[in-house]
Amino acid sequence: MIVAEQKPLQAVLEMLRGHRKVLAVGCGTCVSVCFAGGRKEVGVLASALRMARGLDGEPLQVDETSVQRQCEVEYIEALAGGIDAYDAIVSLGCGVGVQYLADRFPGKRVLPALDTKFMGGPTEAGVWEERCQGCGSCILDRTGGVCPISRCAKQLMNGPCGGSKGGRCEVDAGIPCAWQMIWERMEALGRLDELLEIQPPKDWATSRDGGLRRVVREDLRTPRGDAS
Numbered sequence: 750m751i752v753a754e755q756k757p758l759q760a761v762l763e764m765l766r767g768h769r770k771v772l773a774v775g776c777g778t779c780v781s782v783c784f785a786g787g788r789k790e791v792g793v794l795a796s797a798l799r800m801a802r803g804l805d806g807e808p809l810q811v812d813e814t815s816v817q818r819q820c821e822v823e824y825i826e827a828l829a830g831g832i833d834a835y836d837a838i839v840s841l842g843c844g845v846g847v848q849y850l851a852d853r854f855p856g857k858r859v860l861p862a863l864d865t866k867f868m869g870g871p872t873e874a875g876v877w878e879e880r881c882q883g884c885g886s887c888i889l890d891r892t893g894g895v896c897p898i899s900r901c902a903k904q905l906m907n908g909p910c911g912g913s914k915g916g917r918c919e920v921d922a923g924i925p926c927a928w929q930m931i932w933e934r935m936e937a938l939g940r941l942d943e944l945l946e947i948q949p950p951k952d953w954a955t956s957r958d959g960g961l962r963r964v965v966r967e968d969l970r971t972p973r974g975d976a977s
């Protein structure tokens with residue numbers, strides 16, 4: 750899932766300077782699961798904003814709503830009816846949700862209340878960790894299911910650096926060395942010999958450097974002019 754966390758209240762207040770009536774919109778998918786932007790977090794943020802602005806003597810009306818997914822037009826369409834009543838939208842979606850709202854409502858300022866962090870998941874109560882950087886060409890089959898791109902601080906592709914100690918990463922002893930984990934997994938799978946093969950430099954063409962990426966599934970596309 751996409752993991753995000755709320756911006757500090759002061760940062761959201763700064764963005765809202767000059768606005769009088771805004772709609773705070775939560776998202777019921779990833780950011781709800783990581784307790785950053787679901788219905789409950791919308792309520793808490795809205796109350797905090799009202800209170801802070803009230804104390805400043807500049808009252809702010811913050812109405813609250815949430816949609817199942819901000820990253821699909823079908824779900825945000827439900828907001829269209831009442832949107833003209835607001836100066837701005839405060840999105841508690843990830844960066845994708847913010848952009849979908851801005852695209853759908855081009856006449857409105859859409860302000861991000863969250864900082865979108867990474868793709869990952871929970872490891873214990875209250876802790877989320879990165880697991881994938883969306884490189885576009887997955888190599889987990891060769892690394893025992895551990896991603897060296899997101900989990901090795903140096904993104905090494907051919908084994909560990911010289912700094913791993915006691916299974917911990919030299920960059921941050923608080924995180925496990927990804928290559929130690931890869932080695933142990935491959936050993937358990939009886940496939941250590943595969944790790945001894947030198948991997949050629951990774952082709953990053955499928956990653957971020959070529960600009961916006963797109964996935965096209967021709968079998969799912971609706972032919973132009975066919976509304977069915």
Ligand code: SF4
Binds near residue numbers: 880886898
């Ligand atoms: S190899 Fe690429 S696609 Fe696979 S988990 Fe790592 S970053 Fe994600």
Ligand code: SF4
Binds near residue numbers: 901905911926
């Ligand atoms: S200690 Fe391990 S995880 Fe950290 S940079 Fe070196 S190889 Fe990567």
